[in-house]
Amino acid sequence: MDLTGESTARREAWRRRVLALAGVVGVAFVGLLGQLWYLQVLEGVKLQELSDRNRIRIRPVAAPRGILFDRNGLALVDNRPAFTLSLIPREMEDRDSVLARLSVLLKIPIRELQDGLDRVPPDSFRPVRVRRGLTLEEVTQVEERKLELPGVVVEVEPQRVYPTSVFAAHLLGFVREVSDEQMKHGRYRRGDMIGQSGLERLLDEYLRGRDGGERIEVDALGRPVQVMRREEPNPGAQVITTVDRRIQEAAERAMTGQSGAVVVLDPRNGDILALTSSPAFPLDRLTGNLDREEWLKLVRDPLTPLMNRALQSQYAPGSVFKVIVAAAGLQEGTLTPMDRTYCNGEFHLGRWTFKDWKEGGHGHVDTRSALVQSCNIFFYRAGLKVGPAAIARYARSFGFGSNTGVDLGGEKPGLVPFLNGKRRVDGHGWQAGDTVNMSIGQGQLLVTPIQVARMMAAVANGGILWQPRLVQRVERVDGSIAHSTSSKMTGHVDLSPVVWAFLRNALAGVVNEGGTGGAARIPGVEIAGKTGTAQSVAKSDSSKGQDHAWFASFAPAHDPEVVVVVFVERGGKGGQVAAPIARQIYQAIFLEKVAMVTLDGDG
Amino acid sequence: MIPRFDRRLLRNVDWPLLGAALVVVASGVVCLSSLGLGRGGPGIAWRQLLWVGVGFLALLVVASLDYRNLVRAAPVLYIAGLGLLIAVFAVGRTVSGARRWIHLGPITFQPSELFKLIFILTLAWALTWRRGPLQTSRGTIGWTVAMVAVPFVLVVRQPDLGTALVLLPVLAAVLIGLGLRLRVLGLVAACAMAAMPLAWLVLKQYQRDRLLVYLDPFRDPLGTAYNVIQAKIAIGSGQLLGKGMNGATQSRLAFLPERHTDFIFAVFAEMWGFIGCLVLVLAYGLLILRGFEIALGAREARGRIVALGVTALFAAQTLVNLGMVTGLLPVVGIPLPLMSYGGSSMVVSFTALGLLLSIRMRQFQ
Numbered sequence: 001m002d003l004t005g006e007s008t009a010r011r012e013a014w015r016r017r018v019l020a021l022a023g024v025v026g027v028a029f030v031g032l033l034g035q036l037w038y039l040q041v042l043e044g045v046k047l048q049e050l051s052d053r054n055r056i057r058i059r060p061v062a063a064p065r066g067i068l069f070d071r072n073g074l075a076l077v078d079n080r081p082a083f084t085l086s087l088i089p090r091e092m093e094d095r096d097s098v099l100a101r102l103s104v105l106l107k108i109p110i111r112e113l114q115d116g117l118d119r120v121p122p123d124s125f126r127p128v129r130v131r132r133g134l135t136l137e138e139v140t141q142v143e144e145r146k147l148e149l150p151g152v153v154v155e156v157e158p159q160r161v162y163p164t165s166v167f168a169a170h171l172l173g174f175v176r177e178v179s180d181e182q183m184k185h186g187r188y189r190r191g192d193m194i195g196q197s198g199l200e201r202l203l204d205e206y207l208r209g210r211d212g213g214e215r216i217e218v219d220a221l222g223r224p225v226q227v228m229r230r231e232e233p234n235p236g237a238q239v240i241t242t243v244d245r246r247i248q249e250a251a252e253r254a255m256t257g258q259s260g261a262v263v264v265l266d267p268r269n270g271d272i273l274a275l276t277s278s279p280a281f282p283l284d285r286l287t288g289n290l291d292r293e294e295w296l297k298l299v300r301d302p303l304t305p306l307m308n309r310a311l312q313s314q315y316a317p318g319s320v321f322k323v324i325v326a327a328a329g330l331q332e333g334t335l336t337p338m339d340r341t342y343c344n345g346e347f348h349l350g351r352w353t354f355k356d357w358k359e360g361g362h363g364h365v366d367t368r369s370a371l372v373q374s375c376n377i378f379f380y381r382a383g384l385k386v387g388p389a390a391i392a393r394y395a396r397s398f399g400f401g402s403n404t405g406v407d408l409g410g411e412k413p414g415l416v417p418f419l420n421g422k423r424r425v426d427g428h429g430w431q432a433g434d435t436v437n438m439s440i441g442q443g444q445l446l447v448t449p450i451q452v453a454r455m456m457a458a459v460a461n462g463g464i465l466w467q468p469r470l471v472q473r474v475e476r477v478d479g480s481i482a483h484s485t486s487s488k489m490t491g492h493v494d495l496s497p498v499v500w501a502f503l504r505n506a507l508a509g510v511v512n513e514g515g516t517g518g519a520a521r522i523p524g525v526e527i528a529g530k531t532g533t534a535q536s537v538a539k540s541d542s543s544k545g546q547d548h549a550w551f552a553s554f555a556p557a558h559d560p561e562v563v564v565v566v567f568v569e570r571g572g573k574g575g576q577v578a579a580p581i582a583r584q585i586y587q588a589i590f591l592e593k594v595a596m597v598t599l600d601g602d603g
Numbered sequence: 604m605i606p607r608f609d610r611r612l613l614r615n616v617d618w619p620l621l622g623a624a625l626v627v628v629a630s631g632v633v634c635l636s637s638l639g640l641g642r643g644g645p646g647i648a649w650r651q652l653l654w655v656g657v658g659f660l661a662l663l664v665v666a667s668l669d670y671r672n673l674v675r676a677a678p679v680l681y682i683a684g685l686g687l688l689i690a691v692f693a694v695g696r697t698v699s700g701a702r703r704w705i706h707l708g709p710i711t712f713q714p715s716e717l718f719k720l721i722f723i724l725t726l727a728w729a730l731t732w733r734r735g736p737l738q739t740s741r742g743t744i745g746w747t748v749a750m751v752a753v754p755f756v757l758v759v760r761q762p763d764l765g766t767a768l769v770l771l772p773v774l775a776a777v778l779i780g781l782g783l784r785l786r787v788l789g790l791v792a793a794c795a796m797a798a799m800p801l802a803w804l805v806l807k808q809y810q811r812d813r814l815l816v817y818l819d820p821f822r823d824p825l826g827t828a829y830n831v832i833q834a835k836i837a838i839g840s841g842q843l844l845g846k847g848m849n850g851a852t853q854s855r856l857a858f859l860p861e862r863h864t865d866f867i868f869a870v871f872a873e874m875w876g877f878i879g880c881l882v883l884v885l886a887y888g889l890l891i892l893r894g895f896e897i898a899l900g901a902r903e904a905r906g907r908i909v910a911l912g913v914t915a916l917f918a919a920q921t922l923v924n925l926g927m928v929t930g931l932l933p934v935v936g937i938p939l940p941l942m943s944y945g946g947s948s949m950v951v952s953f954t955a956l957g958l959l960l961s962i963r964m965r966q967f968q
Contacts, residue, residue, distance in 0.1 A: 015899055017780050018911065022895040025918045029888050032922065033881065035929045039839040040877040047839025 058126055059216055060191075063209030064158040066236030068172060068199060070245040071271070071472065077172055082159035083134035085142065085152070086127035089117055092151035101148060106131070106138050119180075119190065127153055129177070129191045133288045160287050166280035168248055170308040171241075171408070171470070173198020174286035196286075199239065199470065202407050206474045206482055209236035237482045240472045242271035250588030251276045254581045259303055260549075260568040261310035261449040263468075264585065267457035267560050269487040270466025272406070274585075275450070277309040309567070311411040314446040318532030318574065319374045319516075320552045321395070321441025323459060323503060326371060328394035329386040330499045337502060340366045343377040347436070354380055354436055357533070371506040372515035374531060374575075376440050383439025388430065391438060392418035397493050398455040399465050400447050405490060406468040414451055417444035442535055453565040456552045458493050459507070460528075460560035462500050465491035504528055508557035511579075519579035520553060525590045528560075529553025529582065531574035546570035551578035555586060562589055615964045616666075617897065623890040624941060624956055628655055630883055631942035634870045637848045638863055647863060647944060654946040658953030665957030669965060673958070674905045677721070677728035681750070684721040687714035688757040715758045715766045716947040720955055722751060722770055723912035726777055727905045744783065748774070748791065765937035769919040776915035777908055780898070835930050838872040838880075845876030863944040865936055868928045884925075891918045897963045906962045913955045 039047065068076040085106070092098050095117070103110040108131060116130040134142075139154050146152075160175050176196050178188040188194060194208065195201035212233035216226065244264075251262040255278040264274035281298055298306060307313065329335025345361030347354045356362070356376040362369075370378035383391060395401065401416040417424045417434070424430050424444065437443030450468060458465050466487060473484035495503075507528035510517040516531040532550030549571035554560040564582050571577035632655070636648035665673075673680075691705055691714055704713055729747040751774060758767045778788060840846070862870055872880050894914030901907045917940055924939040926932035938945055940952040 013782060014780070014907065017782065018895055018899050021776055021779060021911070021915070022892065025891060025895075025922070026888075028918075028922050029884060032925050032929065032931070033884055035931055036838070036872070036877055036880050036884070039835060039929060040842050040872065040880070043839050044842035044877075047836050048842060 059155065059214045060127070061212040061214055061230075061233045062157040062193075063211050063233035064235045065160065065175070065193070066203075066207035066209065066238050066474075068207075068239045068241055070241060070243045070248070071273075072244065072246075073240075074245045076163070076168055076241065076243065076245060078161050079158040080161045081156050082132060083136075083139045084129050084155045084157045085131040085134055085138075086129045086155050087113070087117060088127050088151045088153060089120060090151070095151075098149055098151060101145070102142075102152060105141055105145065106134075127155065129155075131289060132157070132177075133159060160283075162283050162287075165282045165284050167252065167283070168243070168276070169198075169280035169283045170277045170310070171198055171243065171248075171275050172283065173200040173202075174281075174283050175200050176287065198408060199241065201409070203239055203471065203474065206237040207239065210234040235477050237474045237476045239474050242266075242273065242469050242472055243275070244273045247585065247589055248274040248276065250274075250585050252278070252280075254566075254584040255568075258568050258571060258577075258581070259309070260566070260571065260578075261308075261313065262567070262581070262585065263310050263449050263453040263563075263565045264589075265453045265457050265466075265468060265563040265565075267460035267466075267554060267563050270454075270457065270469050270489075271472075271487070272468050272470050273562065275310050275470075277307065279303050279305045281305040308408065308410065309569070310449045311406065311408060312448065313567070313569070314412050314414050314448055315548050315567070315569075316443065316445050316534040317400075317441040317447045317452060318534040318548070318550055319376075319441055320452060320530045320532035320550050320574075321445065322371060322374065322379050322439075323507070323530055324395050324398055324400075324455075325379055325383055325386060325391055325439050326367060326506070327398075327459075327493075327495055327499060327503060328390045329382055330367070330502060331394075331495045332386065332390050334386045334390070335367060335382050337367050339382070340364060341370075341378050341381055343370075343375050345377070347377045347380045349380075349432055349436055352433055368502070368506045368509065371530070372509040372513060374510075374516045379439045380436045383435050384432065386439075388418045388435045388438060389421065391435075392416050394493075395445075397491065398458055399451055399491060400445075400455065404450050404454050404468050405488075406450060407470045411450070412448055414448055415444060415446040441532060449565050449567045452550070452552045452567075453563050456530075456554055456565060457563045459500070459503055460554040460563055462497070463493040463495060464489055465493070504557055504560075507553075511553070516575040517551065517553070517579045519575055520551065520583040520586070522583060522586055522590070525555055525586060526557040527553055527555040527582075527586060528557035529564075529579070531579060533572075533574045547572060549574040549577040551575075551582045553582055555590070564589075613964075615966070617893055617960060617963045620890060620893040620897075620956065620959060620963075623886045623893070624953075626886040627883065627890070627941040630871055630879075630886075631867060631939075631944075633848070634867055634874065634942070635863060635944055637874065638870065650946075651944055651949070654949040655953075657946070658950045661950055662953040662957035662960070665954050666960040666964065668961060670909055670958055670961040671905055673961075674724055674727045674731070674909065677724040680721045681725045681728075681754075684714070684718045685754055685757070688718060688754055690714070691757075691761060713945075713947040715761060715763045716951045718754055718758065719766065719770065719773075719916055720913075720951060720958070722754065723773060723777075723909055723916065723958075725750060726774065726912055727908040730777075730781065730908060731904045744778065744787070763936070765923075765935040768935060769916060769923060769937060772919040773912050773915045777912050780907065780911045831927075831930055831934060834866050834869040834928050837869040838929060841873040841876040841879075843877045845872075845874050845879050848874055864938055865924065865943060866928055867943050868925055868939055871942075887917075887921050891921070894918075894959055897959050897966070900966045901962055902966055906966065909958055910962045913958050916955065917952075 064079045067078060070076055089095075099110055099113050099117075102108065103113060113130050116128050120126070120128055134154065142149065142152060142154055162172075174196050175193050178190070178192045178194050182188060182194065183190065189211075192208070192211075195204040200207065210233065212231040214227050214230045247264050251264060251274045255262055255276055259278055261277045262274060263272070265272055285294065286298075326335065330337070341364075343356060343361035343363060343365055345356045345359060347356075354376070357374070361377060362373045362375045365373060365375045365378050367378075367382075369375070370382075395416045401414055403411045403413050405411075415425065417426065418430065418438065419425050420430075422430060424434065426444065434443055438445055454465055454468065467490045469485060469487055471483075471485055474482040476482050507530055508526055509515055510531065511520050511527045511529050517527075517529045520527055520529055530552050532552070534548040534550065547570070549566075549568040551566045551574050552563075553565070554563045564585050566578040566581045566585070568577050568581065632648050632651055635651050638647065687705065694705060726747065729750050730743060751770070755767055755770060758770070775788060779785070871883060875883075891914055894910065894917060898907055898910035898914055901910050920937055920940045923932060923935065924937045924943075927934050927937070928939075938948045940948065
């Protein structure tokens with residue numbers, strides 16, 4: 001009953017082809033049975049033996065993390081082999097008692113061990129790292145009781161080691177095991193150590209390298225019999241930073257016991273030579289076995305050691321801002337070097353009285369001596385003459401109110417409060433009193449230490465705003481370059497050369513001619529700078545009577561090579577607190593010059 | 604009272620086919636139940652049984668439908684299927700690096716599994732829609748290939764290379780069955796090979812890595828190759844008679860992450876030895892043989908194409924999976940039909956059997 005009415009020939013052709021296909025499949029099935037015969041009957045006994053002693057273990061071999069170097073090739077961090085306690089879930093036959101024994105032996109909370117295991121399937125053959133940085137003593141204890149602890153292994157992994165606990169903490173950042181949250185977002189494997197802050201996080205991709213692994217055969221006691229296959233780890237790339245370890249150390253030494261920040265820049269190219277935030281957090285603790293309580297203690301510390309003050313603390317610049325007011329006035333012609341005023345210590349505006357920081361005033365001052373002496377009264381008047389619009393415009397062109405774009409995360413932009421002739425950024429009306437406040441860098445004006453450093457670098461180099469650079473290049477192990485950066489200009493302040501020269505000359509006077517920055521003076525090195533004292537705005541702060549101290553400077557004054565900005569929280573007056581710190585840093589930077597002058601003096 | 608034609612349909616049910624499928628399904632469930640200690644808990648065999656039930660319902664429904672209506676509906680199914688494949692990219696769930704699953708309430712399902720059948724129905728429709736004698740002209744074949752190429756690319760991009768790779772033999776088998784000269788097929792294959800480098804350029808680096816590992820498991824000796832070695836040991840140590848359900852240490856000590864899905868045959872082989880494997884492989888062979896028989900017996904083009912396509916799909920999946928588990932072929936992620944744990948695969952396999960039954964039952968009409 002052929003409904004389609006096709007020919008016998010056609011049907012025969014179909015039949016032939018289908019049978020051919022069936023034949024092909026049949027041959028494949030025979031081949032398959034052949035392979036089964038080979039495996040199960042011919043090789044069966046051998047494979048049975050293999051199965052009996054089959055305890056193949058996978059041992060990941062962690063890649064050493066890349067090293068970070070300073071600009072002169074000195075290491076900022078290093079690696080050393082460390083012992084890691086791992087559990088192999090599949091080999092832990094009586095899990096609870098093994099965990100209990102281990103917990104007692106090493107005094108690790110059993111919860112901690114359990115947590116590690118709970119996150120992987122119970123039949124996993126990959127070791128789960130439960131504790132890093134075992135002491136030799138602990139390793140011995142585990143090895144001695146190996147028989148009672150099936151599935152417990154001690155692995156050797158490279159671990160970060162730091163010159164000191166807090167050295168360059170905010171710059172380098174800490175390394176910790178990848179968290180569950182991070183696992184979801186990145187291509188990590190459980191137990192990977194990844195950079196969590198600072199350069200370690202920024203460059204994690206380069207620094208991490210690629211882990212290798214070994215497949216080893218172990219006997220019933222877990223002793224390796226032979227390495228069956230080994231894939232070498234691929235070490236992380238090396239990072240050459242712009243930091244100068246010597247200067248970084250000096251800056252940290254100088255800041256000991258203070259809270260605040262230091263930024264040292266090269267004004268010729270924007271390289272960050274040192275960047276510290278104080279108090280710093282203990283890198284080695286954060287990288288090692290930090291328990292919950294220690295972590296909470298760090299997070300809740302009123303001194304906020306985790307915060308990078310160089311980028312994140314926003315305070316009024318105080319008198320450092322007078323440089324901007326002077327620059328704006330001189331360039332716009334609303335202020336001349338010849339302008340003079342008499343300072344009696346008080347300035348009246350309407351029913352308000354604004355005071356100078358110096359009781360009784362500075363007497364007769366001109367623009368230069370007003371900068372040198374940091375006379376407020378002169379700048380109150382100057383600010384009103386120059387006008388808030390021009391001041392705000394120049395403040396912004398010097399980079400205030402916008403991020404510097406430094407590679408480290410979490411940077412704050414600061415604030416230039418003037419919006420237009422009528423309003424402040426916060427929406428309130430703009431009053432003449434706001435102009436007066438802004439003229440001496442108070443009020444709502446907010447800046448970060450790194451912004452001040454960028455601004456001072458612009459004064460030093462004739463107007464170039466650099467994007468501060470931290471990383472010169474990243475080199476792979478084979479010497480090839482994985483990543484490199486060059487200095488980047490992000491803006492330019494156009495002032496006439498005469499104005500630049502005037503500013504640099506006046507700032508040199510601040511330090512060397514009995515100005516407010518005298519405490520930074522070093523014979524043999526001509527330092528130029530400006531002090532600043534930020535009054536605390538909040539009532540609680542001012543009731544403590546603690547002002548924040550600034551000293552923003554560069555040297556040598558006529559051919560600047562380095563910018564040093566010191567900020568001390570609740571330190572007091574800039575000239576008394578911040579300037580001496582800067583002096584210590586300069587001494588370290590210009591070690592040779594200082595030594596020569598001393599020798600000359602002796603001779 | 605059952606209408607007359609229904610009784611005739613029942614008389615033509617292919618019992619050997621169903622019997623072979625039953626043997627395979629039972630073997631799978633037994634293996635799963637013995638893996639109870641491992642991941643998934645003892646519930647895994649019960650859940651598989653639940654899917655067998657759902658699959659059997661699907662089989663009954665499909666077998667009671669006239670497959671010709673299904674072929675007629677192929678364009679609609681094709682578009683719906685494409686929609687699902689695209690939806691995978693939008694709302695799909697990523698498991699071990701591949702987006703293949705869609706969440707429907709408590710159920711996750713894998714559109715690429717379902718598309719295997721739609722693929723076959725689409726082939727049948729595209730090759731016969733002009734009515735009249737079967738066209739094997741270049742034009743028909745050209746646009747048929749174009750039509751199936753779109754979902755193919757989508758599946759590759761998930762990436763589900765395994766599924767994509769079994770669709771190729773299906774296409775080839777159907778075209779050969781229709782009398783396409785091997786010369787033309789060779790030409791198509793050559794074109795496809797030539798297009799490979801282009802596809803390579805489109806892929807991202809990690810996808811390339813993944814494909815390379817698919818092609819060469821030894822690129823990742825700690826992952827895939829470990830499975831292959833352990834699977835071989837498991838199969839071989841079963842020897843002639845097997846170790847029984849409790850003696851299968853390789854399997855029960857949980858050496859393979861995929862032992863309940865893609866590598867389930869290794870578990871079976873360790874438990875039942877060569878004899879057991881022989882029975883299982885013969886059951887698969889019988890099933891496929893019946894498929895070819897049904898394709899031979901079909902009197903009109905759509906039935907032939909669908910029957911041959913479904914049979915080729917079973918054969919390709921079975922052979923590639925078994926080849927991979929026994930170390931003859933590189934590892935690609937393909938489940939063993941009717942045995943591996945997984946709802947989508949089980950239901951789709953039963954539906955495919957339903958199609959074969961539907962064709963068989965109506966070949967005398």
